[in-house]
Amino acid sequence: MKARVIWLVALVLLGVVASGCIGGGTTQTTSAKVQLTGDFTKDAVAVGKVLEKNGINEVKFSAWGSGDPNSVMRVYGIVEAARRINRIWEQNGIKVKIVITDTHYVASFQDAYKEYLSKQQLGQAGDFFVNSYAFLPTLADEGYILDITDYAKAYKKVIDDFYPSLIEASKFKGRLYGLPQDTEARPLYIRKDVAAKIGFNLNGLDEKVKKGEFTWSDVYYWAKKAKENGVEWGLIHRKGSAHPDLIQFIFAFGGKLYDEKTGKLVVDVPAVYKWLYVEWKFARDGLLPKDIMSWDWAKQIHPTIVEGKTLFDIGGTWYWTEWQTKQYYHGRGLKPEEVRDWFYYTLFPAGEKGDKPVTLSQPFVWMINSRAGEQNPKYDELKDIYHELAFLMLIKASDPDINAIHSVISAHLPVRKAAAELIKDEKWLNNLKNLNLDLSPEVKDNIRDIVKATVNPINAQFLANVSYMLEYTHLAPAHPKYPALADIFKEAVDKVLRGEMTPEQAVDYIIQKVKSDPELAKNVEISGEIPKGWKFPQG
Amino acid sequence: MNRDRFAALSFFLSPMIVMVVLFYLVPLVLTVYISLTSMRNWNVEKYLTDFVGFYNYHRLFYMFQHDPTFKAVILTTVVFVGITLIINVFGGLALALATFFIDERPASLFRLLWLLPRMSPIAVYSLVWYYFFHGSEIGTLNSILMKLGIVSHPIPWGQIVPWGAWSIIIFVNGLVGVSFGMIVFTSALNQIPRELIIAARVDGASSWQISRKILIPMIRWHFLYVLTWQFLSLLTTYPHLFLLVQWDLVNSDYGTTLALYVFNTAFGMGEQDQGLAAAAAVILSIIGIIGGFVTLKVLQFERMMKRPRGDF
Numbered sequence: 001m002k003a004r005v006i007w008l009v010a011l012v013l014l015g016v017v018a019s020g021c022i023g024g025g026t027t028q029t030t031s032a033k034v035q036l037t038g039d040f041t042k043d044a045v046a047v048g049k050v051l052e053k054n055g056i057n058e059v060k061f062s063a064w065g066s067g068d069p070n071s072v073m074r075v076y077g078i079v080e081a082a083r084r085i086n087r088i089w090e091q092n093g094i095k096v097k098i099v100i101t102d103t104h105y106v107a108s109f110q111d112a113y114k115e116y117l118s119k120q121q122l123g124q125a126g127d128f129f130v131n132s133y134a135f136l137p138t139l140a141d142e143g144y145i146l147d148i149t150d151y152a153k154a155y156k157k158v159i160d161d162f163y164p165s166l167i168e169a170s171k172f173k174g175r176l177y178g179l180p181q182d183t184e185a186r187p188l189y190i191r192k193d194v195a196a197k198i199g200f201n202l203n204g205l206d207e208k209v210k211k212g213e214f215t216w217s218d219v220y221y222w223a224k225k226a227k228e229n230g231v232e233w234g235l236i237h238r239k240g241s242a243h244p245d246l247i248q249f250i251f252a253f254g255g256k257l258y259d260e261k262t263g264k265l266v267v268d269v270p271a272v273y274k275w276l277y278v279e280w281k282f283a284r285d286g287l288l289p290k291d292i293m294s295w296d297w298a299k300q301i302h303p304t305i306v307e308g309k310t311l312f313d314i315g316g317t318w319y320w321t322e323w324q325t326k327q328y329y330h331g332r333g334l335k336p337e338e339v340r341d342w343f344y345y346t347l348f349p350a351g352e353k354g355d356k357p358v359t360l361s362q363p364f365v366w367m368i369n370s371r372a373g374e375q376n377p378k379y380d381e382l383k384d385i386y387h388e389l390a391f392l393m394l395i396k397a398s399d400p401d402i403n404a405i406h407s408v409i410s411a412h413l414p415v416r417k418a419a420a421e422l423i424k425d426e427k428w429l430n431n432l433k434n435l436n437l438d439l440s441p442e443v444k445d446n447i448r449d450i451v452k453a454t455v456n457p458i459n460a461q462f463l464a465n466v467s468y469m470l471e472y473t474h475l476a477p478a479h480p481k482y483p484a485l486a487d488i489f490k491e492a493v494d495k496v497l498r499g500e501m502t503p504e505q506a507v508d509y510i511i512q513k514v515k516s517d518p519e520l521a522k523n524v525e526i527s528g529e530i531p532k533g534w535k536f537p538q539g
Numbered sequence: 540m541n542r543d544r545f546a547a548l549s550f551f552l553s554p555m556i557v558m559v560v561l562f563y564l565v566p567l568v569l570t571v572y573i574s575l576t577s578m579r580n581w582n583v584e585k586y587l588t589d590f591v592g593f594y595n596y597h598r599l600f601y602m603f604q605h606d607p608t609f610k611a612v613i614l615t616t617v618v619f620v621g622i623t624l625i626i627n628v629f630g631g632l633a634l635a636l637a638t639f640f641i642d643e644r645p646a647s648l649f650r651l652l653w654l655l656p657r658m659s660p661i662a663v664y665s666l667v668w669y670y671f672f673h674g675s676e677i678g679t680l681n682s683i684l685m686k687l688g689i690v691s692h693p694i695p696w697g698q699i700v701p702w703g704a705w706s707i708i709i710f711v712n713g714l715v716g717v718s719f720g721m722i723v724f725t726s727a728l729n730q731i732p733r734e735l736i737i738a739a740r741v742d743g744a745s746s747w748q749i750s751r752k753i754l755i756p757m758i759r760w761h762f763l764y765v766l767t768w769q770f771l772s773l774l775t776t777y778p779h780l781f782l783l784v785q786w787d788l789v790n791s792d793y794g795t796t797l798a799l800y801v802f803n804t805a806f807g808m809g810e811q812d813q814g815l816a817a818a819a820a821v822i823l824s825i826i827g828i829i830g831g832f833v834t835l836k837v838l839q840f841e842r843m844m845k846r847p848r849g850d851f
Contacts, residue, residue, distance in 0.1 A: 117811060118581050138810060142582045239787070291674060291695055294787030299677045480810045491608075491791060498698065509607055516605035518598050519812075 064126030066112035073406035081396035217537035234287030249275030253351035258477035574817035595818035631720020697789035
């Protein structure tokens, strides 16, 4: 009896394990390939002809994206790219058609990432996946996304038109795994009316910030003055660790978060201490709410800013249109003129004299699933062709006009210089406003309302004005362990703001937390010591 | 055992055995197996055979020893499970007894009201309490207290440690769990022969005496079941806590229980470390088994399982 039961259990276990293994193997077959030349039409035609020769008349792809409702071009850019390639094929008598079967778009980019991660191995994830560059190293390391380095060689001209820092963000171990889709900067907003009330002259301030003459000690001085003059707060900033705004302090105090030589994350103790000290000082003097990390976005943070209850705000470029489309101001959105007239914006100032101003970007990157095209016929034979076609679609989706449309309607910064030029063109903007552009009806239908609400010369001018910030931009390290470190930073900031810890204790807390996880400790260096006798504010 | 008896037993038991093996035994074996690998990011092909021995367990214990917030997590788990368990079990019992003595119609309506927290989607239900306990003037509770002139400044309820944070998580989960005990106890009470209660009434017993001397002793089995079930479920629950902590309503150290700590460690920090999560799940299972065993022992489960004397 006992033996029979053991046999039965063993059999069931074997069955379960076997069912997981069967089908896991891949068949090796020689796949057709086209040598890309960099001439888009020629390459598209060559790929189309191979497909046609193999009896393929329809290629199915799906596009997965995420973000706020105004950023839908993250998936419709792919739809438009498919239409443009279809048109090239049609003009050249090729009877093949690309069909985008699914445009999967969700609000949370973290949720989208988790979904992709769990479905990629099952072959159920999107063929095109746009998400934060922060996840690219993990996806590349696991072999979940396509290495496009070799394809991109033929398209050097296009690649060179992207801002170099953004192309770097799309690489992992020196190989290119995607193309930048959008980015943003995080300006320091200043209320013009509050500044006028306290005699704070904003003329030429952005230049002073650029030169490092206006530092965080000056921010403190004016914030305090605002408070003394009856303004509720001197400074408001964002919360949470998913939005890495606050680590700008580390860079502004000349610190770093990543060591290129060792490939490890860094807790730069002097810079982290200065950051936490500034937070602590602002909160202790009542200039910054000590419970800001638990404030409500829609009911507290944004209304406080747009209703003029603070002098400074560390925000993002997307705030500009968010304040127009959301009802934060006494139950209504702001008019573009109001945003322009009420808010001054500049780089995140240097920590102290001798340091440099900074901003922070978290670019989104278009990536190709390493199994892209799998649902199409003859995948094993035509795998390389499907991948080449997917790459060509990325190139097409990066057309300057597609990128510029996305930038204008979502208030993100363009990733290509050609797109940055386009948004300054008033005639093109007018055409966009009237949707008088070469776009598919499907795309037009999906962006019509957004275009109506957001396309405005004031908004386009803002994007053009802040584009210079990309020259000062820093990126949070694209390291698989960075989110864990960011969480620890967030907890430390919260404790310091609430007065539960002094800045010294908070630094110790961070170090202890890092050391408590052997995996994290292996990936993080602790560098430097708490500076003795350092004072804030200075001068 | 003879051959026929074995065949008959196999025939009747095999569907259940297959189910138990497939859905209980295999996942358990797989969890233990995965905990011994470096499995992460769902990459089965890459990590399924990458054995790391007890490294994930070592890592967990190392974190438990050195993480500065871990003591708060353990204390929170003990307080949360202990108090919420009492609320869930005795609250459920009180509700069942209270509705037992009133008319069926109002009793059903009353019970339905208590089921609402269980029926509401977790996010919606948590959001209600998020806004109710919010630590600023936008919080309903603060707003009421300020309007009544009881407090002049909003109170950051969830950030008062430890009891502010604990009170909120216990309150929110207590309301959800109480309905389970209520249903089980109500059903048990309805099985008790009415003659016993009528006889007691005739003898002049009060509702309290009936409850204490007749009803509660007769639903000991159910009491034990609810207690054990709720203990295990509280030990492993985290969805409401996750949202309350994620939305910064409650202090993260004193709003996090062991189950949430495990979830955050395994899934909440960017990299999805299924190996570590599996190790943590194994440990939680062991704690659950020990806890369940202790509960059964303390409540003398074996005595209840004994065959009644004189019937055979």
